[in-house]
Amino acid sequence: MIRVATASHAYNVLFGHSFLREAFESLADITRTADRIFVLTDENVWKAQGDTFTAAFPLPFEVYVLPGGEACKSFDQYNACQTFLLQQRATRKSLIIAFGGGAVGDLSGFVAATFMRGIPFIQVPTTILAHDSAVGGKTAINHPLGKNMIGAFYQPQAVVYDIAFLKTLPEQEIRSGMTEVIKHALISDEAWLNELMSRSIYDYSDDELSHHLQKGTQVKANIVAEDETEQSVRKYLNLGHTYGHAIEAASGYGNLSHGESVMIGLIYCLLLSEQYGGVTREQTMSVYRYAQSQRYPFDAVAKFDFETLLSYMQKDKKAEYGELQFVLLSKIGEPYVQKVDVAQCQEVDVLLRQLIAEGSQ
Amino acid sequence: MIRVATASHAYNVLFGHSFLREAFESLADITRTADRIFVLTDENVWKAQGDTFTAAFPLPFEVYVLPGGEACKSFDQYNACQTFLLQQRATRKSLIIAFGGGAVGDLSGFVAATFMRGIPFIQVPTTILAHDSAVGGKTAINHPLGKNMIGAFYQPQAVVYDIAFLKTLPEQEIRSGMTEVIKHALISDEAWLNELMSRSIYDYSDDELSHHLQKGTQVKANIVAEDETEQSVRKYLNLGHTYGHAIEAASGYGNLSHGESVMIGLIYCLLLSEQYGGVTREQTMSVYRYAQSQRYPFDAVAKFDFETLLSYMQKDKKAEYGELQFVLLSKIGEPYVQKVDVAQCQEVDVLLRQLIAEGSQ
Incomplete structure (x- = not known):
């Protein structure tokens, strides 16, 4: 309990x-x-x-x-x-x-x-x-x-x-849900993240799954206890969601699942975190390769240009008028909020597209 | 302030x-x-x-x-x-x-x-x-x-x-609003009620009106400070509203104003309070005669039978499943919540109709 x-x-x-x-x-x-x-x-x-x-x-x-x-x-x-x-x-x-x-x-x-x-x-x-x-x-x-x-x-x-x-649960639903578990690990605990990624998300026993879900719930409970209405630390739970929601919205709701979209957003945020020195390329790649191995789809990104995604990101509830706000990681387990200008968003969008193009060769 | x-x-x-x-x-x-x-x-x-x-x-x-x-x-x-x-x-x-x-x-x-x-x-x-x-x-x-x-x-x-x-404000709007001021007086302060009824609602100076509105607001502020979500004392603010809302709903919204409907409900609640010994017929009549003198209409009651009004009262948010709940006065200025059975509701409905029939002769 x-x-x-x-x-x-x-x-x-x-x-x-x-x-x-x-x-x-x-x-x-x-x-x-x-x-x-x-x-x-x-x-x-x-x-x-x-x-x-x-x-x-x-x-x-x-x-x-x-x-x-x-x-x-x-x-x-x-x-x-x-x-x-x-x-x-x-x-x-x-x-x-x-x-x-x-x-x-x-x-x-x-x-x-x-x-x-x-x-x-x-x-x-x-x-x-x-x-x-x-x-x-x-x-x-x-x-x-x-x-x-x-x-x-x-x-x-x-x-x-x-x-x-x-x-x-169908496979897509397992993927969708496990993204949030992985997100909870990314914002709280590197050792737990590694534990999660050491196994396939489709192979957890009931006890293992229950263990990970309770750990995720505890992370969330701690955060909402401190900040119920998202004035401060609750924003950390949005890791990956700004870019992820844009992908999800552009795809039309229901095509790509929520968690599949957010997984793309998580990789985007890891790349963006690299720019601020908080995360290494190796760390980004280990999450990206794990996601690929778990059959998370990334091909949706190529279907939309940056401007389309940007227009959705600017409508995000987390956005303030005329600026973009992201949750980034100063290291795995340590999230913070960062305002990012559009040029840099686009730079990292290009990086993500390169990564995906290489990955699919 | x-x-x-x-x-x-x-x-x-x-x-x-x-x-x-x-x-x-x-x-x-x-x-x-x-x-x-x-x-x-x-x-x-x-x-x-x-x-x-x-x-x-x-x-x-x-x-x-x-x-x-x-x-x-x-x-x-x-x-x-x-x-x-x-x-x-x-x-x-x-x-x-x-x-x-x-x-x-x-x-x-x-x-x-x-x-x-x-x-x-x-x-x-x-x-x-x-x-x-x-x-x-x-x-x-x-x-x-x-x-x-x-x-x-x-x-x-x-x-x-x-x-x-x-x-x-048109006259009907003045009547509609002043009902709530009178209600605030009924649930808080007999001397203020008498002060209010000593003048016509159409003749207050700006200062007098401002004085009464601030008094009413203070009554409400005290109550909602104690009970924001209507678990207890906030129910007192519903004095007159159960019967009043039924009249308003039966009339079709917009025909009778909210406050005109609630004034009918207030008289009903005074009559109901008489049954429990909290209010005298004289007190009921002084409010009723004042309301008549201020051109509050009461003829809407005769347009609907009790069963129609009852069906609306049972849909009231304040109602619980299968029972009716009213705010009554143990004396002027002292409200309490009372469960009332349907037979007694109907008895008092008959009383109200008699009063109105006599008043219009």
Whole structure:
């Protein structure tokens, strides 16, 4: 169990294997005060895991099934969830359970944050990626002009992380999720990074995976405890995300996964960190070669010119008017925030393209 | 100046006459950190007061003009504001100014609460009603299934209350706003209530009006300092609102004003308080006769049967599943929360209808 103590609210992240009933029985203090329970999930998760959930969940509930993937984070789906809750006569004392991956969690959290000005919710993540997104209270939906542009900081009452749900993950989802684990290692602990990269991400045992996810969650918990609303150190969690989000947005959401895009962004940030003397080419190459060996795709970069990516980076929430801000590493495990001018961004973009071109020969 | 110190954030409510420039100059600590300023307003306010605002406001800004009245609190307008901000390349450091009545403030606050997970905003209310709604951080939009059903608790950075804007208020708006002042007196101070009712609401001097509005704001500030998110004493501010919202909803938003509806709800709550021994018929009648003398309309009640109103009351955010909860008075100035069964609600509904029928003979 990991305790997440943010300024607004403290809660527990429970880890276990096939322990949904036990976990929710241990959360009776939270569920007991709920007059009704509403499970928000998506069609893929519900098809694959709905029976397991229903058999294990110890209380009556109503379920609302969203479309799969990033599609659920639309304005229309957000509105549809609110309508469902009102039609079901949900009240301020009703409890929402977000059962699914990062997209379901982001949407459900924002629904919970804003239904009647905020009702309690519990995250039940079903992906590796959601070990990251389910903790820390970032909730959001997408706007046609940008990802996660509308949302709130709103903490769950608890996170129930059952690694049994990870068994059915497709390969792309494993890659996507493991990027954030690797990111957590990059910003906190070189020895752990090396431990992670000593094995294939597809070969971890349940215990190893659980160990790495708990380590990642602890890194995140420490950071959000210090800075809930991203005024300072929480920015470190954005390592790789500025360039990564630009790649993801340019590709059209859903083509390249979030983590696959961020992996490209991580390599970009390592190259950029080299410019400031914090990281060696050898270190960059060891992460890049590991990513290649794990079948992370890098060919998307060549599809877009720098100007296109720049226009997306300038729309990033982390951007301030007229300048670009990156999280870099002064060494592995030590992140800091650096303003970078456009010329230098472009220089490193060229470097990245060269690296990829060489790598694919 | 009144200090509002909520758990999440403390800020000042500035009162003055034709002092917009001076007020914003005094808020330089807030405006200085803003990379851009976006004014959200509505067509009626902007037509009547836009020139005054533009002449007095000391900094460059962009303006977005919403439709007048409750219409701006729709999902579509909420979305349109977000789109406007993204198109304008607003960032996390941009500042929103809500310039208008309660509806503009509620919408703008919710936009600010959720744009990029929250950006700063300042309330510049232009109505008496907004002395209430601009303070305390309740923001919301409407859903076809209920008013204010989607929103957030999100405090402004400051409230600038320039009573010069009240000069052009139509009579219905004065009535609507003064209901909340009377409510603030009912839940806090019998002597002040009597002082208020000793004069016509249409005849207060600027100084008197400013005095009463500051008193009302202070009542609210004290309450939200103790209970920001309506877990306890903040419920007292809902005096008259359960029945009032039902009348307002049944009438269709925009026909009867918010405050006119709540005045009906206040009389209902006084009658209900009589049942529990907290208020005398004489006290109820003195408020009812004052309201009549001030041309508050009561004929809307006869248009709807109790079952219709009940169905709206059961959808109220304050309702819990299967029961009705009212704020009542144990005496004038002393509110408390009481669960009331439907039979008694109906009994008092009959009493109210009798009173109105007698009053209109």
